[in-house]
Amino acid sequence: MTTMTTVSARGTVQVENLTQIHRSGERTTHALDNISFTIPAGKFVSVVGPSGCGKSSLLMLLVGLAQSTSGELRVAGRPVAGPDPARIGVVFQEANLFPWLTARKNVEFPLMIRNMSVKERETKARDALELVGLDEFGDRYPHELSGGMRQRVSIARGIVQDPDVLMMDEPFAALDEQTRMVMGDELLRIWERTGKTVVFVTHSLTEAIYLSDHVLVLSARPGRIIDRIDIDLPRPRTFELTSSAEFIQIRNRIWEQIRTA
Amino acid sequence: MALFAIPDWVVRSALVVGFLAVWELGSRTGMVDPRLLPAASTVIGTALSLLETAAFRAHLWTTIAQTMAAFIIAVPVGAILGLLIAERPYASEVLKPLVFFVFSIPKSIFLPMFILAFGIGFGQKVAFGVFSAIFIMMMTAFAAVESVKREHLMVARAMGASFIQTLRSVYAPSMAPVLLEAVRLAMIFNFTGILLAEMYASRSGVGNQMGLWGQNFMIDRLLAGILIVSVLAILFNEVVRALETRLEHWR
Structure with a gap:
């Protein structure tokens, strides 16, 4: 038990022997099997795997929205x-903003839940919106914003309380390819400015490699970690990098594992 | 089907004015027995003078107070009960059909029981008003729960929202557009229930007065009462409609 002794560093994520079995009536689904990994503070880590491998189940555990069957999890x-x-900010697949609130009120929502004063709420929301480059759009309703902007608001909502870790569940999956690339760069900029640990679930291998320090590869159900790859590509990363030999080699390696998993 | 280019409201007003004119003429010329249908001007005059008497105003306030009290209880209680039932699979299974059955029973047949249980005062009127209105709120809440997105509930949960906070910040705004439709109906049922209870057995209220006027063949007052109650009902309907329009803008 060396790794699970209390580490005081903010932003570390420690997962040990995490197993999750869903039971609904007669059916049992073995979603995750004995998952262990440690993410040092401030790192950008992606989780990839075939669809239905339990990536999202893992994220639900990481943000405390689900209970594991066994194992330990520390953030x-x-x-x-x-x-x-x-402590743990979360950004969902669809932006999931409340359509009856303006962008600013959506960002303020988690603060309102904690009964923070109006003044403090406004200051924090303004800072968060500024960080995602939307300070001009606080009074717009979600339906008046583009898909990319909505997801930015959602990121602002995730980090408005300055959490140590930001957990993201396929946040750009619903966006078109170009917006997706722009949002990737945008996310890297925010990550570099805030120094948060980011756990990023995605099914796009390019996205995972382009953004991350480390990539965790999950197998098909029950999800097990079949590989962890350090991405030593230099930062800041550029679009050209995605066609470099090294990049393609990493992508092929992951693809091979996912295909045969 | 707009006739010529006349705005709808002009046509509508013309119809009302026309109706009053025919009423006035019919009564004045003796085509209808003026003892059964006094002229429109007489009725409007009676209504205005009724509103000036303190005694009638007291009756009117009693009715309004009872209606508002019942409304303020029936709408949230009905909506929350409906929500609680709809959100629990077992309660849903067991209770939904029962609520539908009770809804289909005419509420007026329970009036004698309400008198036995609650007397004939303020409380009994309010209780009967609530009873008349609560089922439509519950049934609409069953339907309105469907318009609450699971993803929004998950966001609230992820942000650490308590049940009360989720109720206020996710359920209420999601369900409001559907529920507001029912609020109008609930008011109609509630108002009907209270007037009925007042006519059936009461010492005060507009319904009680109208019952007495009918028994004493005071047709002008009876019609004036109808006019006043109608205006009240329309006013309320418009208030709810204004609320609906305000909620529309984000949809």
């Missing part, structure tokens, strides 16, 4: 017992 040195958005 910033403390176990995750339930949702804790001040």
